[in-house]
Amino acid sequence: MTDSHIDIGWESARATNLENWEDRVPLHEEAYAIGALDDPDHLTRVVRTDLAALAPFLPNASIAGLDVCHLQCHIGTDTLSLVRAGARVTGVDFSPGALSSAAKLAERLGLDASWVESDVLDARAAVDGDFDLVYTSIGTITWLPDLERWAAQVAGLLRAGGVFYIRDGHPSLYSLDENADGLQLRYPYFGNGQAQLWDEESTYAGDGKVAHSRTYQWAHPLSEIINSLIGAGLQILRLDEGRTLPWKFAPRMIEEADGFAWPESERDLVPCTYTIVALKAGK
Secondary structure, eight states: OEEEEEOOOHHHHHHHHHHHHHHHHHHHHHHTTGGGGGSTTOOOHHHHHHHHHHGGGSGGGSOTTOEEEEESOTTSHHHHHHHHTTOEEEEEESOHHHHHHHHHHHHHHTOOOEEEEOOGGGHHHHSOSOEEEEEEESSOGGGOSOHHHHHHHHHHHEEEEEEEEEEEEOHHHHTBOTTSSSOOBOSOSSOOSOEEEEEOSBOSSSSOBOSOOEEEEOOOOHHHHHHHHHHTTOEEEEEEEESOBSSOOSTTOEEETTEEEOOGGGTTTSOSEEEEEEEOOOO
C-alpha cells in the first residue's frame, strides 16, 4: 500500500522510519548471507561493482590507504568490505541496532572500523575529520526529504581533492509499478516535497516481516540529485546508468551474474541504477 502525497515533518517521518529499520536488523543479519564474509578474501557484490566503477578516479586505482566515510551503512557488510579493500573506514547510520550489529560483525571478523550514530543530514557535525572518499550505495537518498542539506554534508566531509561516489536505484525505476505485468508507470518521478507512505511487512531482502511496517520516502528526479551536488560545490566527473540491481525490485525480474534485471526484451527500455562520481576541487 502506498499514498504518494503525505505532508509530514522530518522528525515524525524519521521516527517512523527508524522503527522500521530497527526491525530490519535481525532480518537482514539472516538475509545478507553474512557468513560469506568469513572468507578473508570476500567482498560483497555491491562493493566489488562499486570499486570497479571508482577505480579510474582513485590514486593507484584503489581505495587502499584512503580515509573513507560510508554514509547510511546499515549493518556494515559493505563497510567492512571497504575495510578489506584496504581503506580506513567510518560507517554512519541512524539505527543504533544496525551499528551494534556492524560492530559485532567487525569484531568477529577481526576488522577495524569506526561507527557513528547520526542522521545522514547531520553527518558533518557528528563525524570527526575529513575524508578522501565519501561513499554511499543502494537504497539511500529516497529516505531523505532535503537533498541540498544532504549534499552539503557530503561536501563538508570531503577534504580538498576528495571524491564522492553514489550508486542507487534510478528515479525512473522507482516510478514504475513493481507488481504490474509490464513496465507501467505508477508513482511520481518528480518530487514535490511531500512524502510517499508505504505500508509493507516485508523488506527488500529475505522472507522475514517487520513489526513496524510503515515508512516514508521521497521522490527525487535525477536532475535534483545532480544539481544538489553541483550546488554544494562538487564537480561531476561521471554519470552512468545501469541495467541491473543488487535487489529484486519486481517479481518479474530475473537474477543474472551481476544482479537482477528486467526480462531481456525490456532491458533497454528503462534504467535500473544511476552512478555518480564527483570531485571536491582544491589542493
